[in-house]
Amino acid sequence: MLGSKLAPKSVSDDNLKSSSRYYIALDGLRAVAVLMVFCQHYGAAKAWIFGWGWTGVDVFFVLSGFLITGILYDSQNKQHRYRDFYARRTLRIFPLYYAVWLAILLLTPVAHWQWNWRWALWPAYVGNYARFLFLHVAGDSYQFDRILFGQTVEHWFGTPMHLWIGHFWSLCVEEQFYLIWPFIVYTVRKREALIKICIGVIITMPLFRWLLTVVLPLPLLRMELFYRSLPTRLDALLIGGLIALLLRGPEQKWLSTWRHRVLAGAGAAFVMAYLISVKLLKLPFYGSATNWIGIVGFTLIDVFAAALILECIHPGSWLGQALSFKPLRLLGIVSYGFYVYHDLLHDFFALFAMRFFPRMGYAGIVVTALMGTALISTLSYNLLEKPMLKLKARFTSQVHLTPRN
Template identity: 25%
Template sequence: MSAQARGAQLPGLDLLRAIAVLWTMQFHGFIVGGLGPNWRWLERYGWMGVDLFFVLSGFLIGGQLLRPLAKGVAPSLRDFYLKRVFRILPAFWAVLAVYLLWPGFREAPGMEPWWKFALFFVNLDINYAANAAFSHAWSLCVEEHFYLLFPALALLLARKPSAIKFWVVCLVVLLGGIALRTGVWLHDDATQPQRPWFVEDIYYPTWNRLDGLLSGVMLAAWQAYRPAAWARAAQHANRFALAGIAVLALAMWLFRDRVGLLGNSIGWPVLSLALALLVFAGAQTHGILGSRKLPGVAWIATISYSLYLVHKPVYALVQAHWGALLEGRGVLAWAAYGAVSLLAAALLHYMVERPGLRLRGRFL
């Protein structure tokens, strides 16, 4: 069963996926000068929506491989990669083509060469000050690197399963990320390179952004290898949700200076822990997050990938045509930018993304 199908059966995960994309959209309101002072409190931490996507991906995609491995069955890597190819590439290539063929579609004038996007390399080598258009593809690069490397690591560890080996790998990734980010921050803060070094050296590179994916994979491993313990913990889904909210508040405090050392050293694993607690609660069919389906949430979750791809250029297009009319309109402006983004995302989903998924079915 695909990660998307599993998520569709769990209203809590649909809710978290919808929150992730809408929260990210709030953050990217800076493209149009922000959506008014009443929304600044929400925009400030909206970048955390991407980290929520990472935890969800680690959990759902990691589970595709870990569940059969836990039963002693070798997963089909062919099926795994075909699922990823047809899930990710059609909509991504369509949006990339529009960016390349229609410069007016871009939210910023400069853009990195097409091949950096096609090879999912742009997050490792970008001149952000000059080429910020379609820069939100950085998170897709992180996801693609995860899809490429995680199966090999999972198969290697599964040859002789060991809880000790698993925890050693987790600690190496966790502590290595803290050490690497700290070292880069201290070096760049001391030398002050004349470029957006926080974005280019810390925020975008894959090796600095593994905490969320790691947390999701740890959840998937728990569910696959210790199902009885998972089921016992599931009875306390509300406690996990409340703990997640409390730890999220701590993470926000650590990131009160988003580009500061405190957040960018230990803040990422704390944030990932908070989001993992919420994902665990959302993965249950009862409790605060998973007990009921909210109207419209499942649909937003379904088109969330397309919505993530198009919302930034749509913001720029709406501002170019109706920005003067919407300026200072508060909730009205928020609704207008959001509604046009949802329309564009729906078109992309139904015209490109969904046909790609149907084509995938022929190969699987």
Template identity: 25%
Template sequence: MGFLRTLLALSVVLDHLGGGNADHLVGGRLAVQLFYVISGFLISYVLTATDRYQGATGKFYANRFLRLFPIYLAVASMTLLAHALSGGAFFRFYDALPFSAELFLVLSNIFIMGQDWLMFFGIEHSQLAFTGSFARSEVPLYQGLLVPQAWTLGVEMSFYLVAPFVLGSPRRLLTLLVMSLALRGVLIASGIGQSDPWTYRFFPTELALFLIGSLSHQVLLPRYKAWARKAKLLPEAGTALLFGYCLLHFSIGINPTVRDGLAVLLFAALLPLAFLFQSRHRLDRAIGELSYPIYICHSLVIMFFSWLLDELSLHQPMLFAALVITGCIGFSALLNGLIADPVERLRSRLRTDADGADGSSPVPVAGARLRPPAAAQPLGSIRRVP
């Protein structure tokens, strides 16, 4: 599962590089939605298969906060500094905004929550207004985000808010799943759900993807565990199949919408095997720990290399993409060493405390840092639409 998460993060990086890079691996939009499925699986595991947060919802929220914010705030601060050093065009952008939009952007840049809502707002008649799409705006508000792809974290955080009250109840889980799928069907039938941002940024419809992942954990993982005792290489085979799919996605010649839907179902069906594979292989876990910082830092890395090697990006895009990917991996390892690892020790203490005062020992989780990166802006270059 770790290597798969990093492949999905790299799908987002390639998508945001634009050009022919966007059609490699699974693409940005599908990567985002597959991350939602993976997140649903892992959060279901944490909340329902361990004793860590039973009756300790506040500690669950604190743990999620410590997972998301330290690296995000570090990268956002470095991006702010980069904008200041590059001439201040970012700050002049704010000067053209009404106060309400400026406040909206500042708060969402700090707290993350709300960055996904921003995609449904715009500026009309010099006022912040609900427009239904970031594209219908006198000024493109997403240009005021320090970490443009972090809007997906807003969607993730909405799921975290409801997860403790839903995942432990099969009735609530299934009810919300049906409601979310029904709402998506209504929006698609009306035509609204066929255009960005309603396609994959609207939490009530994306909730179904998280819940599909949760069902994969609760229904399929126990069965696959039993089968894996007899077929020892079953986790390796399932993980290899998902890896192969990531490489071949764009070569599957069927309707893209059908193809993406089948990809979601395939991942949901085989995620338990990837989870078991991760529990057997420390290297897979280590690679997976790079996925979140890669997702968070790649806009800054692209900005840096675009400033440093602008001509190279135009004339040798493959070499430029290789440099960006290498830079993302190296920077991510640095972020983990300097920020994530020390914070992980604090998160571990929180998890231990949450296991209860009854002396019960914690159930080990496959991989210390479970949170999958959330991901991308729309298909195309990061310098265009978010």
């Protein structure tokens, strides 16, 4: 056990045959991922580099696949494995998510939301498909990514005000994954067979997305269909699942030895694909809605994210030590709430900054949003999420096992 901040914390459990480890560096990685998404929503129009913030969601997907697959595989012989898994996921995800929707519902008489039944897709965790299902509905195709306040509230603030809910799409994708993957892991059971499933999906997914580019209309692809739907993002989640399974077998030594090469190789391959597509072939670039990114770019980014995870959990890793920096860890702990609130209240942060810090301009909006979101998410974690998380102890047969290095 290392004496540095990277050292994993052991969690004792009489029901487990081996020790469980919690790598604090992964909290730092969560913080980096959520800050990338924050920069996408608040800075993409100001700086080119911030326009790549959407890749933070890929980091979350790969990390979720890694952790969830580890939990499922390690608990497959437990008597109440389904109950424990879904109870713990419910206690972690639902309280905050549905508290937000309950607040929206209760504020309806005051806010006079301009909404209809189609917004119910979001509480049902299928809102990531809303913009694609209702293209025939008159008006802005992206109208289901936001809820508009009524004219009374608009008069109060002197400007149109929205609740931005479009970023909830990634929560929908993960929840849909949680409904499917446990049944596959618990049914198949054998590690080698699960590895083959992961590899098969990872290899075929770029081909599947390419076929979709042939048969689907271009406007639909430009609306980030590949980016926002579970069927086209399975490789991200299963790349994380794959490394979790490989770490639980003899391949662990290979991964430890080759992690640097995987990291460098994936990064170099993506840069090469970008240069060839954008600079040499002069193909149009639309960020996460770009065809070539949808076909091969997602997979390369996800492999890179997986290599980052391997680097984070490796003892003595410089990256793990950097991401174990306490402020990053603290942000990582509340990253779920930070993600939910940061864009939800975008208009409020902007209005507050422009009224109270008008001379700061754009910088004032960014600082206000960053500090405001950090404060709200910290309060949310301590007052709402943390009490619910304590109940997870009642389902102790599901503890994430991280293999020894």
